[in-house]
Amino acid sequence: MTEDYTGFNFKCQARCSHTQARAGVFATPHGAVETPRFMPVGTLANVKTLTPAQLEAAGAQMVLANTYHLHLQPGEGIVAAAGGLHKFMAWPGPILTDSGGFQVFSLSEMRTISEDGVTFRSPRDGQMIRLTPERSIEIQNQLGADVIMAFDECPPYPAPRQDVEAAVDRTFRWLQRCMQAHSRSDQALFGIVQGGVYPDLRSRAAQQLVDLDLPGYAIGGVSVGEPGEAIEHIVKLTAPLLPPEKPRYLMGIGTYREMAQAVASGVDMFDCVIPTRLARHGTALVAGERWNLKNARFKEDFSPLDESCPCYTCQNFSRAYLSHLVRAKEILGHTLLAIHNVTELIRFARRMREAILADRFTEEFARWLAPRVDLD
Amino acid sequence: MTEDYTGFNFKCQARCSHTQARAGVFATPHGAVETPRFMPVGTLANVKTLTPAQLEAAGAQMVLANTYHLHLQPGEGIVAAAGGLHKFMAWPGPILTDSGGFQVFSLSEMRTISEDGVTFRSPRDGQMIRLTPERSIEIQNQLGADVIMAFDECPPYPAPRQDVEAAVDRTFRWLQRCMQAHSRSDQALFGIVQGGVYPDLRSRAAQQLVDLDLPGYAIGGVSVGEPGEAIEHIVKLTAPLLPPEKPRYLMGIGTYREMAQAVASGVDMFDCVIPTRLARHGTALVAGERWNLKNARFKEDFSPLDESCPCYTCQNFSRAYLSHLVRAKEILGHTLLAIHNVTELIRFARRMREAILADRFTEEFARWLAPRVDLD
Numbered sequence: 124m125t126e127d128y129t130g131f132n133f134k135c136q137a138r139c140s141h142t143q144a145r146a147g148v149f150a151t152p153h154g155a156v157e158t159p160r161f162m163p164v165g166t167l168a169n170v171k172t173l174t175p176a177q178l179e180a181a182g183a184q185m186v187l188a189n190t191y192h193l194h195l196q197p198g199e200g201i202v203a204a205a206g207g208l209h210k211f212m213a214w215p216g217p218i219l220t221d222s223g224g225f226q227v228f229s230l231s232e233m234r235t236i237s238e239d240g241v242t243f244r245s246p247r248d249g250q251m252i253r254l255t256p257e258r259s260i261e262i263q264n265q266l267g268a269d270v271i272m273a274f275d276e277c278p279p280y281p282a283p284r285q286d287v288e289a290a291v292d293r294t295f296r297w298l299q300r301c302m303q304a305h306s307r308s309d310q311a312l313f314g315i316v317q318g319g320v321y322p323d324l325r326s327r328a329a330q331q332l333v334d335l336d337l338p339g340y341a342i343g344g345v346s347v348g349e350p351g352e353a354i355e356h357i358v359k360l361t362a363p364l365l366p367p368e369k370p371r372y373l374m375g376i377g378t379y380r381e382m383a384q385a386v387a388s389g390v391d392m393f394d395c396v397i398p399t400r401l402a403r404h405g406t407a408l409v410a411g412e413r414w415n416l417k418n419a420r421f422k423e424d425f426s427p428l429d430e431s432c433p434c435y436t437c438q439n440f441s442r443a444y445l446s447h448l449v450r451a452k453e454i455l456g457h458t459l460l461a462i463h464n465v466t467e468l469i470r471f472a473r474r475m476r477e478a479i480l481a482d483r484f485t486e487e488f489a490r491w492l493a494p495r496v497d498l499d
Numbered sequence: 500m501t502e503d504y505t506g507f508n509f510k511c512q513a514r515c516s517h518t519q520a521r522a523g524v525f526a527t528p529h530g531a532v533e534t535p536r537f538m539p540v541g542t543l544a545n546v547k548t549l550t551p552a553q554l555e556a557a558g559a560q561m562v563l564a565n566t567y568h569l570h571l572q573p574g575e576g577i578v579a580a581a582g583g584l585h586k587f588m589a590w591p592g593p594i595l596t597d598s599g600g601f602q603v604f605s606l607s608e609m610r611t612i613s614e615d616g617v618t619f620r621s622p623r624d625g626q627m628i629r630l631t632p633e634r635s636i637e638i639q640n641q642l643g644a645d646v647i648m649a650f651d652e653c654p655p656y657p658a659p660r661q662d663v664e665a666a667v668d669r670t671f672r673w674l675q676r677c678m679q680a681h682s683r684s685d686q687a688l689f690g691i692v693q694g695g696v697y698p699d700l701r702s703r704a705a706q707q708l709v710d711l712d713l714p715g716y717a718i719g720g721v722s723v724g725e726p727g728e729a730i731e732h733i734v735k736l737t738a739p740l741l742p743p744e745k746p747r748y749l750m751g752i753g754t755y756r757e758m759a760q761a762v763a764s765g766v767d768m769f770d771c772v773i774p775t776r777l778a779r780h781g782t783a784l785v786a787g788e789r790w791n792l793k794n795a796r797f798k799e800d801f802s803p804l805d806e807s808c809p810c811y812t813c814q815n816f817s818r819a820y821l822s823h824l825v826r827a828k829e830i831l832g833h834t835l836l837a838i839h840n841v842t843e844l845i846r847f848a849r850r851m852r853e854a855i856l857a858d859r860f861t862e863e864f865a866r867w868l869a870p871r872v873d874l875d
Binding site for chain 1: 824829
């Protein structure tokens with residue numbers, strides 16, 4: 124780990140004999156993250172519908188928050204005045220903030236991009252807002268997460284090769300400005316490998332980043348519309364190019380198969396809004412499937428969602444009760460499904476970890492590691 | 500207590516020297532209710548936004564559920580097949596169901612009322628539904644709450660004397676049919692005193708009910724639009740007419756002053772949707788006031804809602820954080836405010852109980868017992 128950073132450390136505990144999969148521990152100033160790990164997303168300084176106590180009971184270690192959203196509301200000044208994100212949202216464990224890059228490119232309108240940065244119209248109040256690498260880091264320094272992300276240019280998918288190439292080069296120049304601007308040794312700055320679906324661009328981007336000896340590396344730009352095959356291909360190609368002694372984070376991915384394939388390629392950390400978003404739509408993640416609780420078959424099904432799940436929802440409520448809450452549009456239904464879905468993805472990643480520690484990863488996860496058929 | 504009922508018992512533990520206030524314990528088959536007590540309302544078999552674990556931490560003992568709503572959705576058959584309300588909603592403590600009478604008269608359209616019962620159009624699917632005293636009790640027997648309520652006719656407020664008088668007499672005839680229909684000795688059937696704002700009708704209704712030696716008595720028809728003075732007046736007049744050895748329940752009331760005044764008149768139990776409804780509107784109950792968290796003064800206020808409150812919300816979050824969640828329309832804001840508001844009203848009633856036990860009720864609650872000025 125780069126010695127500029129205090130309190131950070133990544134230790135690999137075990138490697139799979141057949142794949143690049145590994146189990147490790149990523150130490151941060153606010154505690155350890157056992158990898159592979161799924162990280163719930165708390166966009167506006169809360170994981171939607173869940174209290175920190177419920178998150179902790181679900182097995183969460185590191186959670187995310189979004190720089191773009193928090194800059195718009197309530198503003199980093201208020202978070203800093205509260206004593207930082209950990210105190211503001213009452214999450215004592217590790218936190219990661221993204222840089223706002225992805226949101227600026229995917230959510231905002233009226234944006235103008237220059238070498239200096241991006242100007243866009245706030246969807247909240249119509250004000251013009253400017254984000255540059257320096258400004259993103261300054262905001263993230265104020266928010267105070269353990270891991271902060273470089274401000275990157277995220278081209279849409281699909282994009283022509285020359286646009287992706289220009290974005291890779293700009294992302295690298297912006298990363299150097301981020302490193303220059305970064306002022307806190309208790310926050311680890313991760314770089315992001317871009318490069319779209321172009322192997323040589325991914326490879327070039329990875330090599331540029333590795334030379335900077337960062338405390339961690341992310342694979343970005345794989346969730347903006349790519350089909351599963353493309354994600355697998357990119358991750359398989361990119362992850363092994365990243366230094367083995369540093370944590371690897373695949374941004375925005377939280378589906379069973381993509382996580383398993385990424386772990387097999389050597390990825391350690393994941394995040395995705397999917398468990399809480401599905402919960403708000405009345406959908407549960409069970410045994411690798413998605414169940415819509417409005418389905419008539421659940422109306423009189425008095426078994427728990429998943430007999431083997433230790434979560435509060437499965438320990439206390441039936442599918443019939445959850446179906447009732449979802450049909451009646453009761454918010455508690457969203458909360459109970461979010462508890463289960465977040466627990467489910469954390470458990471999935473933890474089961475991979477345990478399988479790697481026992482060197483049984485390829486046997487136990489054969490279902491997800493087999494060549495893709497039309498399952499997803 | 501009527502010997503027809505098993506597992507029920509009301510013991511008075513202490514009486515106030517200056518008022519009719521009393522502290523007691525109401526035993527039910529699913530546990531004891533220490534009185535005075537505020538009971539959170541779980542209309543559709545859940546107290547909106549709160550898990551049973553959060554309710555228990557808030558100090559809830561008995562909770563309500565609504566016969567009218569549960570009959571429409573999911574239907575009492577599903578609740579019975581689940582093993583009854585306690586199991587369905589995972590609330591192991593005492594539960595009370597109302598009879599549906601109030602909702603039929605206040606919520607439903609196209610209703611026709613006859614001596615036999617009420618027919619109305621379901622707001623859910625437009626079907627015509629018939630509720631009679633027998634049907635209400637049958638549904639409540641299937642739901643399986645500890646306390647069930649008689650099916651009553653609730654005239655609107657204000658109503659002419661002759662309408663209220665007719666409703667009182669019909670309610671009494673319907674009560675006798677409810678008693679006839681009631682088939683479970685592990686459920687206590689409470690009668691409801693109606694009579695509007697007419698002292699002689701309240702008195703007549705109370706006397707009729709007392710003669711039937713029921714296991715508990717409720718004061719109804721005081722939340723349908725009456726001003727505070729009328730509520731106080733009715734309760735002051737009615738409560739002392741009810742037998743001292745039975746629990747007294749004031750239906751639908753959950754404001755500080757009205758609860759304190761009712762306790763001073765000898766009422767033991769209260770329910771109201773107000774703490775969860777206010778929470779959904781971003782409002783907190785603090786120190787007898789209602790605070791709208793959207794107010795600018797909370798944006799940078801990093802103190803808890805109430806320094807002296809032991810609830811999860813006050814122990815972990817600032818007014819600034821709650822204000823942020825409410826402004827950002829995050830559901831967690833509703834949940835955290837509901838936790839606080841429910842805790843607050845339960846604590847308010849519990850503080851009255853403790854004051855009565857110490858015979859300091861009139862001193863400690865002087866603020867709420869003083870003659871009404873324009874406070875509320």
